[in-house]
Amino acid sequence: MKILVCISKTPDTTAKITFTDNNTKFDTNGVQWIINPYDEWYALVRAIELKEKDPSATIHLITVGGADAEPIIRKALALGGDEAFRVNADSHDSFYIASQIAAIAKEGAYDLILTGKETIDYNGSSIGGMVAELLDLPYISLASKFELDGSKATIIREIEGGEETAEVNLPVVVSAAKGMAEQRIPNMRGIMAARTKPLKVTEPIAVEALTSVTSFGLPPAKAGVKLVPADNVDELVRLLHEEAKAI
Amino acid sequence: MSVLIFVDIAEGQVKKASLEALSYGAKVAEQLGTSAEGVVLGTPKEDLAALGKYGVSKVHHVNNPALDHLDAQVYTKVIAQVAQAVSATVIIFPNNMDGKSIAPRLSARLKAGLISGAVALPDTSNGFTVKKNVFSGKAFANISISTPVKIIALNPNAYPVKAGEGTATVEAFNATVDTPKVKVTSSTKASGEVPLTEAEIVVSAGRGLKGPENWGMVEDLAKVLHAATACSRPVADAHWRPHNEHVGQTGIAIAPNLYIAIGISGAIQHLAGVNRSKVIVVINKDPEAPFFKAADYGIVGDAFEVVPKLTEAIKKLKGIS
Numbered sequence: 001m002k003i004l005v006c007i008s009k010t011p012d013t014t015a016k017i018t019f020t021d022n023n024t025k026f027d028t029n030g031v032q033w034i035i036n037p038y039d040e041w042y043a044l045v046r047a048i049e050l051k052e053k054d055p056s057a058t059i060h061l062i063t064v065g066g067a068d069a070e071p072i073i074r075k076a077l078a079l080g081g082d083e084a085f086r087v088n089a090d091s092h093d094s095f096y097i098a099s100q101i102a103a104i105a106k107e108g109a110y111d112l113i114l115t116g117k118e119t120i121d122y123n124g125s126s127i128g129g130m131v132a133e134l135l136d137l138p139y140i141s142l143a144s145k146f147e148l149d150g151s152k153a154t155i156i157r158e159i160e161g162g163e164e165t166a167e168v169n170l171p172v173v174v175s176a177a178k179g180m181a182e183q184r185i186p187n188m189r190g191i192m193a194a195r196t197k198p199l200k201v202t203e204p205i206a207v208e209a210l211t212s213v214t215s216f217g218l219p220p221a222k223a224g225v226k227l228v229p230a231d232n233v234d235e236l237v238r239l240l241h242e243e244a245k246a247i
Numbered sequence: 248m249s250v251l252i253f254v255d256i257a258e259g260q261v262k263k264a265s266l267e268a269l270s271y272g273a274k275v276a277e278q279l280g281t282s283a284e285g286v287v288l289g290t291p292k293e294d295l296a297a298l299g300k301y302g303v304s305k306v307h308h309v310n311n312p313a314l315d316h317l318d319a320q321v322y323t324k325v326i327a328q329v330a331q332a333v334s335a336t337v338i339i340f341p342n343n344m345d346g347k348s349i350a351p352r353l354s355a356r357l358k359a360g361l362i363s364g365a366v367a368l369p370d371t372s373n374g375f376t377v378k379k380n381v382f383s384g385k386a387f388a389n390i391s392i393s394t395p396v397k398i399i400a401l402n403p404n405a406y407p408v409k410a411g412e413g414t415a416t417v418e419a420f421n422a423t424v425d426t427p428k429v430k431v432t433s434s435t436k437a438s439g440e441v442p443l444t445e446a447e448i449v450v451s452a453g454r455g456l457k458g459p460e461n462w463g464m465v466e467d468l469a470k471v472l473h474a475a476t477a478c479s480r481p482v483a484d485a486h487w488r489p490h491n492e493h494v495g496q497t498g499i500a501i502a503p504n505l506y507i508a509i510g511i512s513g514a515i516q517h518l519a520g521v522n523r524s525k526v527i528v529v530i531n532k533d534p535e536a537p538f539f540k541a542a543d544y545g546i547v548g549d550a551f552e553v554v555p556k557l558t559e560a561i562k563k564l565k566g567i568s
């Protein structure tokens with residue numbers, strides 16, 4: 001079985017979000033980068049678990065990004081995975097990235113392609129669906145459980161106010177949400193091994209992006225909290241009812 | 248030319264997120280001087296003509312039991328056929344499970360630019376630009392689409408449902424429907440409960456509650472408010488509450504009218520997923536808790552004393568004894 005896990009580099013969750021160049025660029029000054037949590041905690045770890053059960057499985061990782069994405073992909077390799085691809089391109093939009101991934105995926109003929117349910121910076125939740133369409137494969141999004149029996153996958157996916165169990169035969173594209181696996185910490189052996197695992201850099205295929213960012217902005221700050229004494233909840237209820245009209 | 252809105256149905260019923268998408272789509276059509284039309288797949292129990300109330304003149308219905316469960320691959324091909332038949336220039340989805348599964352596929356299929364997680368109407372004064380959340384709600388971006396066909400996935404609770412008068416003409420649409428490869432074998436719906444992403448009011452609690460046995464008072468408060476319940480990440484990680492209640496940067500992002508946070512410190516990762524709530528109430532015994540900076544109303548006090556009193560006060564307001 002061949003598994004491809006899509007890895008994205010995102011700012012650390014505590015990063016201060018500010019913009020430069022007249023609010024057209026994210027200010028990366030002083031920002032620490034991490035593997036997108038959904039890619040790392042759920043997609044990658046689940047792939048590693050599948051390989052632990054079936055040692056004949058191979059795991060490839062892919063990221064689309066510049067040379068500055070290499071520490072991230074090495075960190076992912078330290079957790080697990082046999083080799084990695086980096087498509088040497090700045091990110092444009094989801095369609096551009098998905099097209100690069102699909103091009104590599106097509107050549108590799110993977111049985112399972114895993115992505116995180118979204119990135120915590122762009123929040124597009126689009127890459128998995130686009131890759132699936134470009135490869136004409138079934139797609140299951142927001143999966144919180146993934147079990148494999150031969151070539152049949154049983155997947156639980158989140159729906160509004162509940163969950164749904166679905167079955168599908170490989171090959172399939174799945175986006176991973178919380179519940180699919182438990183976060184792991186890379187160990188020293190993994191970190192050492194990652195240094196020598198193959199990381200293949202390829203040039204992007206020619207694709208037009210379909211969208212572009214015109215500007216960024218920050219939400220308006222709150223006016224300030226109105227404190228109500230703990231022994232006067234009636235006053236809170238009155239404020240919520242009459243002033244905020246929220247209840 | 249038309250604006251086509253995907254109407255998502257669950258167990259035969261139109262979801263609230265779809266009513267929002269319909270209202271939004273009707274407004275977009277008005278902006279562009281064209282008609283708004285809906286598309287429904289599968290076998291709804293509701294009267295589709297009534298969707299006219301939300302501003303669509305026509306509903307295209309692909310009535311095929313193979314479409315009763317979501318297989319995004321099959322759905323995408325069907326919606327593409329409808330979109331082409333009605334020359335849709337803008338296609339709108341609710342940004343929920345269905346929308347997140349289908350919209351990206353349709354975008355790749357039609358080479359139509361997609362904005363997922365839109366929170367406002369498009370600005371058409373100079374091209375076609377839509378505001379969306381980025382950095383998990385810590386910021387927003389204006390994204391412009393350069394392709395002739397545009398796809399927007401609208402965030403839940405970002406645009407109000409607007410119901411007026413009117414009935415839609417329902418037209419059966421004869422589409423080629425592939426055999427689904429995804430087989431849905433079971434579904435569990437927490438029936439009666441309000442889905443978290445669609446809830447107007449959310450009552451959420453954190454580690455300050457000490458243990459899962461203390462959630463009764465949270466549920467009681469949620470019940471009198473018809474609210475959904477949520478929690479912070481450590482609470483879900485400790486299995487005090489189910490994973491699907493975890494809100495925040497690495498959980499579910501929500502934007503209810505009212506968010507009540509009990510015994511939650513207000514870490515940056517938690518705030519990221521909830522700071523688009525219109526009104527935030529914080530109950531925390533620590534006056535220095537960072538959450539108070541992001542709140543509209545607050546009580547500095549012990550949750551175990553405040554929450555039951557709050558529930559009683561709301562019952563009084565609502566005349567429930």
Ligand SMILES: Cc1cc2nc3c(=O)[nH]c(=O)nc-3n(C[C@H](O)[C@H](O)[C@H](O)COP(=O)(O)OP(=O)(O)OC[C@H]3O[C@@H](n4cnc5c(N)ncnc54)[C@H](O)[C@@H]3O)c2cc1C
Pocket residue numbers: 013037452453454455456478479480481482493494495496497498509510511512513514515516517520530531532533536548549550551
């Ligand atoms: C990569 C990453 C991603 C993360 N993603 C998320 C996320 O998506 N969502 C999320 O929630 N967190 C997330 N976190 C965790 C986050 O940093 C915080 O640790 C977490 O939100 C804290 O949860 P809490 O507020 O419930 O607990 P605590 O921080 O322990 O706070 C408990 C609060 O309860 C108050 N309290 C205690 N007793 C009482 C009482 N009797 N009455 C009233 N108040 C009381 C305390 O004053 C305190 O403020 C993430 C962290 C990382 C590193």
